[in-house]
Amino acid sequence: MRRRTQAGLVARSAERDLFRGNFDTSPDDGRHRFLFHVHGTAGVGKTRLVKEFEHLAREQGALTAYVDETAGSVPAVLEAVCRQFGAQGHRLKDLERLVATHHERRYEAEAAALAALDPAPDGTPSAGGMALARAGLAGLGLVPGVAPFTAVLDPEQLAHGADRLRSVLAARFRNHDDVRLVLDPESVLTPVLADELDALASDVPWIVLLLDTYERTGPFLDAWLHDLLTTDRYGALPDTVVVVTAGQHPADPARWGTFADFMTSLPLRPFTEAEARGLLAERGVTAEPVVAEALRLTGGLPVLLSTIAGTRPAGPEDVTDPSATAVERFLKWEQDPGRRLAALAGALPRLLDVDVFAVAADCDRDRAEELYTWVETLPFADRLGGRLRYHDIVRAPMLRLQRGRSPRGWNDGHTRLAQAFRRWREQTESGRDSGTLWLDDTWCELRLGELYHRICSDDPAAVSDTLRDLVEACDQGDVVAVRWIRMLEDAGRDVFVPGVSGWGGMLSDALASGGTQAVLDTLLEWAGHSSPSGPRRPEAGPSGSLRMRRRHARSRRDPAPAGAVGDWYTAEERDSSRSAYRVTRLTAAMPPPLLARIHRDRALAYASREDRAAAVTELGHALVLTPDDARTLALRGEYLRTAGRNAEAAADLERATTLDPADAYAWASLGATRLALRHPEGARTALDRALDLKPDYAWALVRRARVARELGDPEGRLAALDRAVAADPDSAWAHCERGDALRAADRDQESLDAYDRAVALDPGYASAYASRGVAHHRLGHLDEALADLDRALELNPSYAWARERRDTVVRDRVG
Incomplete structure (x- = not known):
């Protein structure tokens, strides 16, 4: 690896000199820069230049950390920084x-x-x-x-x-x-980072952070990095911190434009002829006919030049377009057929480590170790977060070559990888709560690998499973959702199904413009299930989807799905022998239960915005798709109840309990609904059923106590509340209700203890303060009563019952 790094130092001399010269200036010097932004299209050598910058920085004694797209959040970036600094002998213990x-x-x-x-x-x-x-x-x-x-x-x-x-x-x-x-x-971790870097400044002359693949990490890093470098929000950084970012796009002028004096933009273009000749000469390729042919075929792209130089061509006839058959030509002089096949197999996964490589190359561990060590030396195998990834300029033709030459071998390889990723995922899941898995980066990566290779192997259920996962990923937030969308884009591109890649691209656009809710809206829109109750995105009228698809197709040169409910790809693509992908309808990829799930998620989103009507409408759409889903019926019934539509709520809840008599949720909500409809006997029956199913159901026990109050059963009321606080001793609500029951039984002193417990658990509980004030008043504690009632009104100025009781206390004090 050292040889490869040194070899690259011949190229990009101007950029390297500019970066190295920064270490020769004082941070107080007007020529010093704290940010370098490398940008340019794929294949121009951004990653290689960033690696050279890291090499140069270490030559100057700098402490360095290199981070790429494998870090999907600010905490993940900081974790990578801690790990790499620690490997260089400088631990950030507090941040770790x-x-x-x-x-x-x-x-x-x-x-x-x-x-x-x-x-x-x-x-x-x-x-x-x-x-x-x-x-x-x-x-x-x-x-x-x-x-x-x-x-x-x-x-x-x-x-x-x-x-x-x-x-x-x-x-x-x-x-x-x-x-x-x-x-x-970020608000907690970043100040600690700033303090740790400040402490390190006395031990090392420079601290250099290198953030690669910024076109993918920038959406969550750019604002944070701007605040870190240009404001004191997180504390002052030492002047010896230098940051390098590298991505396909220039820096955002709206964010960074006013800091031109402190940053340097380094646009990379294909090598000039002189630079290209220098790289070839450094590799021993100097014969003029060979050099001329290499220049003609590569267009100066460093990755392709390096590939040709690595083949040591003897004459111009040995120089062929590396973008067409990159690996075949590169391996022309490799005598070991096992190496040639292994290098090709290594292109199948998106990322490589020894375990994945062993499966891709279908060899034992010892052979995999040997071959992997060799693959690490290939000029197009970039190191990414401790693993390898073939450069896209070379990987794409390698994939095309394998699909065209051996479709069956292509499917076998991806099937083998999908099975391995599934096996590793299941091992990760063993003995764990399924709710924790989405928070585990390792599990997510294994699941994504499994789905990617299933799509590539023509598994007809793969995209349906991917979209189902995407809905769940949207629940986890943007950082998780973007990983599933990115995988869908990659798989569609790599198996040459532009429509699928277009789906991923449009979902990515939706996420960027409107977050995860826009992603769910887009999925529904494509499937013909747009909800009239929901806010629509711009241009989302009858022709809005088509306009969005056309705009996306133009911008990406990648055909999008032909219609809202269309084939995976166009008729022309379907007839092409290059694509092994089966024709699958979008409706098959998004079956009714999945669409119903999206509607339920939208219902929760509307409810969180206090739009009960829209939430109920969304659940109605879900029930059209899955009319016998007991939980959806129960959820709509509960929302109808909270909206005061008790008769409709009761109908839903009655049906839910018929469909699933073992659902304590539905029985409990039905009991509360019947009580609101002034049917206390029916309420008691439903709540007793819920408690038969779940005896320690605190919510139902409090409701059962209210039923007992309506039926004139004070002993039953207190008994239910005693059980409620025993089942959930940390419930301020249950303690407050119990205080009310004790006060109704003229046990005012005991009620004070219950109210004390309630306000200790929840200092913002206005009802508990008001009720405790009434108990103090009944006991003759007028000052305490007034203080509690004042506090209740401070928390809730529109609390009419508390204001009436306060007026009574004031009159008694005056009297």
Whole structure:
């Protein structure tokens, strides 16, 4: 590897001299730059130049870290920096600890949010539960600027879920910073990074961060990097920090334009003739006819020049277009047929390590180790996050070659890889809660590898499974969703199905313009299931989809799906013998249960924005697709109940309990609905059924207590509430209800204890303060009563019952 790096130093001398000269200037010198942005099209040598920059920086004694697209978030970037700095003898111990804590806390918070805030009264995660969990965390004021989720639950459920979540987070997390570490990790991790880098500045002369494949990482890194380098939001960085970014596009002028004095843009173009000749000469290729032919065929692209130079051509007849049959020509002088086949097989996966290579090359571990060591020396095998990836300029023709030469071998190779990735994924899942897997980068990577190779092997269910996964990935947020969309783009391109690649591209555009909700909207629109209740994106009228597809096709030169419900690719593509992909309808790739799932997710999104009507409409669309889905019926029934449409709610819930008599959720919601309809006997029957199924069902026990109150059964009311607080001792709602029951039984002193417990669990619980104020008033504690009622009105100024009770206390004090 050292030989390859040194060989590249001949080229790009101007850029290298500019970068190296930066180390000869003082940070106070006006010529010093803290940011270099390398940009240019594929094949111009961006990654190689960045690697050369890293080599030059280390020659100057710099501490360096190289990060590429394998890091999918700011915490992942910081984790890579910690790992690489540590390998060079400089550990960022505080940052390492916080990054590890972030991974732990994120899982704990989302698991707690699911348990506390899911609209299903039995706590079972529903479709879109993770999205709701995040909305619930926002509703607690833990995510600034995000609307609360109060429409999802009625006030009692909201209080119940909110205080449960607060108590769970308080029990699990040491302080509020731990919550911020989950919800806004950049704000916690980055100041620690700045402090650690400041401390390192006394030990090393320079600190260099190199961020490659920035066209993919920039969407989540660029704003963060701008704040880190140009503001004091995260603290001051030492002046000896230099950052290099490399991507296909120039820096955003709106963000970076005012900092031209501190950054250098390095646009890369194909090598000039002089540079190309220098690279060839450094590799021993100097014969003029050979050089002329190499220049003609490569157009000066460094990757292709390196490929030709590596073949040591003796004459111009030995120089053929490397973009057409790159590996075949490169291996022309390789005598070992096993190596030639292994190099070709190594193109099948998107990323290579020894384990993946052994499966791709279909060889044993010892042979794989030997061949992999050799593949590492190939000029088009770029090192990426500790693994290898063939450069796209070379990998694409390699894939075309294998598909055309041996379609059966192509399918066998991808099938073998898909099975291996599935096996590794299942091993990762063993003994784990399925809810944790989406937070595990290793699991996601294995699942993506499995799906990618299934698509490439012509598995007819692969894209359907990919889209089903994508819906789930949207629940996890943009960072996870983009990985599934990117894989769909890659697979469509690599198996030469432009329509599929076009789908991925349009989904990527939707994600960039409107987030995961826009992705779900786009999927529904393509399948002909657009919802009139939902807000539409610009140009999303009757011809909007076609305009978007045409615009995307022009921009990417990649045909998009022909219609909203169309074939995977056009008739011309279908007739082409180059494509082994079967004709599959979009509707087959998105079966009714998947479309229904998307509608349920949209329902949760609307409910989180307090749009109950739209949420109910979306669930109606879901039920058209899956009319006998008991959980969807139960969820719509619960939303109808919280909207005050109790008769309609009861109809849905009755049907849900008929379809699934073992669903405690539906029975509990039906009991609450019957109570709202003034049918306490029926409510008692439904709630008793829920409690038969789930005896420690705290939500149902509180509702059962309310039924007992309506039936004039104070003993039954208290008994139910005693069970509720025993089942869920951290529920402020249950303790407050129990305080009300004790107060109704003239046990005011005991009720104070219950209210004390409620406000201790939830200091923002207005109802608990008001009720405790009334209990104090009954006991003659007028000052305490007034203080509690004032606090209740401070928390909820429109709380009429509390204001009436306060007026009574004031009159008694005056009297």
